[in-house]
Amino acid sequence: MQKPTDAELEILQVLWQEGPSTVRQVNDILGRRRDIGYTTSLKLMQIMHEKGLVTRIEDGRTHIYAAAVAERDTQSYLLQEFVDQTFRGSAMNLVMQALGNHQEVSAEEIEAIKSLIAKMEQEQNNRPS
């Protein structure tokens, strides 16, 4: 997988969230957060197209862009890199820190983790030693 740069990831986020969009639409959304010229967004999306990070179809004289990579896959990929770089490969340390930092965990979320844990314990038991 081609690793997206920070600016590219920002655009992917918009496409994942909003679905297929024109440069104008993406630029408008980015513009809410920070100053960014139209041609800057355009150029980025053109580069992303070359790299295969997005697809695009013509719609009249404009283009409609869509993410070509799945959000989950990209997150996995970046997560792996981040764990290696920042937590020396220890996903557990990352998890513990993430859970520890964010006190505001809802009951539902806790349940979700618990069931995931339960699943992992099962796998533990079924694993041939």
Added chain:
Amino acid sequence: MQKPTDAELEILQVLWQEGPSTVRQVNDILGRRRDIGYTTSLKLMQIMHEKGLVTRIEDGRTHIYAAAVAERDTQSYLLQEFVDQTFRGSAMNLVMQALGNHQEVSAEEIEAIKSLIAKMEQEQNNRPS
């Protein structure tokens, strides 16, 4: 906190792991993983010193560098940024994905998470609504 670049983080990792070290020592360790010139490491560490990411003391004609920022603090900071950028601020999604990706979770680690979860549930109950 000054955000370390990728190369700077790599050096911080060495200093955290090995403790105070000379440029030579850091460079040797980095050199195991990839080609990197001595003066490259030197320059990076000088820059980090200017930025306040490391401290250094003279020892004869060489310098001994030490991390000036705590590993935990830096991880927290970078984690927060990463969650925002990559998981749109949802630490839970990150946690779920991290747990899901890495099947190889030891029994001890599962216990650690469970007790953390238990602690969080307590806080939940004690929280004034």
Added chain:
DNA sequence: AAACATCTACGAAATTTTTCGTAGTTCCAA
């Protein structure tokens, strides 16, 4: 003491990423 190795400082090249200006085209409204 001469040759050599090793250290710092520092400028600057090289690379990567981000940003934007300009040119050319097309659409639409006055």
Added chain:
DNA sequence: TTGGAACTACGAAAAATTTCGTAGATGTTT
């Protein structure tokens, strides 16, 4: 039918990061 608004393509400037060469000082070996 003319002028302006919006679009793409593209080169290149700007900014950020990484890499390294060279110079000068100091220690070490023969």
